[in-house]
Amino acid sequence: MVLDALARLTEERVDHRFKGLPPDASGLTVGELAAQRRNLFTDGFTTPVLALSAERLEHNLAALETYTERHGLAFAPHGKTSMAPQLFQRQIERGAWGVTLAVPHQARVARAYGIRRIFLANELVDAAALRWVAAEQDADPAFRFVCYVDSVRGVELMDGALTASGASRPVDVVVELGAGEGARTGVRTEAECAAVADAVAGARTLRLVGVAGYEGEVPEADPERVRAWLRRLVALAVDFDKAGRFAGLDEIVVSAGGSAWFDAVADVFAEVPELSAPVLKLLRSGAYVSHDDGHYERLTPFNRVPREGGLEPAFRLWTQVVSRPSAEQAFTNAGKRDAAYDLDLPVARVVRRDGAERPATGIEVTGLSDQHAWLRTSEEADLEVGDWVGLGLSHPCTSFDKWVLIPVAEADGTVVDYIRTFF
Numbered sequence: 027m028v029l030d031a032l033a034r035l036t037e038e039r040v041d042h043r044f045k046g047l048p049p050d051a052s053g054l055t056v057g058e059l060a061a062q063r064r065n066l067f068t069d070g071f072t073t074p075v076l077a078l079s080a081e082r083l084e085h086n087l088a089a090l091e092t093y094t095e096r097h098g099l100a101f102a103p104h105g106k107t108s109m110a111p112q113l114f115q116r117q118i119e120r121g122a123w124g125v126t127l128a129v130p131h132q133a134r135v136a137r138a139y140g141i142r143r144i145f146l147a148n149e150l151v152d153a154a155a156l157r158w159v160a161a162e163q164d165a166d167p168a169f170r171f172v173c174y175v176d177s178v179r180g181v182e183l184m185d186g187a188l189t190a191s192g193a194s195r196p197v198d199v200v201v202e203l204g205a206g207e208g209a210r211t212g213v214r215t216e217a218e219c220a221a222v223a224d225a226v227a228g229a230r231t232l233r234l235v236g237v238a239g240y241e242g243e244v245p246e247a248d249p250e251r252v253r254a255w256l257r258r259l260v261a262l263a264v265d266f267d268k269a270g271r272f273a274g275l276d277e278i279v280v281s282a283g284g285s286a287w288f289d290a291v292a293d294v295f296a297e298v299p300e301l302s303a304p305v306l307k308l309l310r311s312g313a314y315v316s317h318d319d320g321h322y323e324r325l326t327p328f329n330r331v332p333r334e335g336g337l338e339p340a341f342r343l344w345t346q347v348v349s350r351p352s353a354e355q356a357f358t359n360a361g362k363r364d365a366a367y368d369l370d371l372p373v374a375r376v377v378r379r380d381g382a383e384r385p386a387t388g389i390e391v392t393g394l395s396d397q398h399a400w401l402r403t404s405e406e407a408d409l410e411v412g413d414w415v416g417l418g419l420s421h422p423c424t425s426f427d428k429w430v431l432i433p434v435a436e437a438d439g440t441v442v443d444y445i446r447t448f449f
């Protein structure tokens with residue numbers, strides 16, 4: 027079923043919906059276009075066009091597979107980063123336990139492409155979505171769904187909706203421990219966590235299977251504060267287990283891990299003591315799949331533990347110089363509609379002219395309009411109208427969501443695949 031669903035993506039017809047693709051490819055299927063192995067730079071692609079590096083994508087997938095195996099972690103990468111079923115499948119093939127998601131639409135996409143295990147990192151109180159989850163569970167005994175609970179009221183809403191739906195299988199939930207005052211979601215104190223767990227115990231349609239949270243929201247996060255919060259999370263699991271809250275389970279879920287502190291998660295989860303059932307130590311980092319040229323380039327834990335490996339930025343947004351009004355200024359034809367800009371502006375990496383590529387020396391992106399990048403150029407910059415400028419992007423989650431079909435190109439520009447996204 028999974029391979030059939032993914033194969034159907036290759037049957038979609040190329041047309042005006044897909045930015046950057048060659049106009050003369052209109053009418054071909056995606057599979058037919060991929061089979062042509064066109065060159066990104068010479069075979070009709072139009073700017074702006076976002077591309078993924080085939081080699082760097084493979085490197086990043088392998089890096090986290092190796093890391094999680096080395097540290098005894100299960101892995102459910104956050105699918106909201108890419109919302110690309112083809113990448114979900116490659117992550118599963120690389121040993122991922124399942125996929126983490128955030129909202130019902132994302133879960134429906136994952137199920138449509140055969141994902142068997144979904145960790146929803148949110149409290150789910152939407153009655154229509156809960157009816158859908160109940161129906162999916164009842165229809166497929168192999169489907170595993172886990173989501174957060176962080177309030178008694180949320181538990182009551184979930185139980186009411188699931189009871190009304192006639193759900194035959196309970197929905198598995200984990201109590202979300204908040205990362206501190208002023209953090210995002212999650213229960214603020216251990217006493218309140220116990221109250222939420224009590225509410226779950228009283229709900230016929232829910233089953234408590236563990237604890238979870240997101241260390242990236244720890245206020246003024248540093249290694250000490252993050253590890254202290256992670257130890258609180260582990261202690262909560264231990265206390266719940268001693269209280270018999272996990273009685274009868276085959277495994278207990280303890281989950282954390284964004285893309286900035288997975289080294290701390292690995293260290294602290296290594297300290298988890300033996301509990302009444304085996305512990306599924308579930309890491310959820312997602313931005314690694316493409317990495318970036320800014321936010322995560324600075325924050326990746328591999329900067330702290332380089333001996334463990336490393337990630338490589340796999341995105342490049344190719345844009346073309348369309349105006350050079352002065353020696354100090356140039357404009358390309360990609361802007362906010364094309365490039366992530368919520369955390370950092372794009373970074374000029376390379377310039378292409380007449381088939382030759384060189385570093386973008388003396389070129390700085392200073393701003394974005396809807397369809398233009400503003401470039402400041404120094405005396406070192408050799409830049410002309412018509413040149414292609416390759417931009418590095420910061421924050422994968424707001425890069426993928428601007429592109430519906432993304433070429434995957436090898437180092438020489440040969441496009442070997444197209445990644446379909448569903449935002």
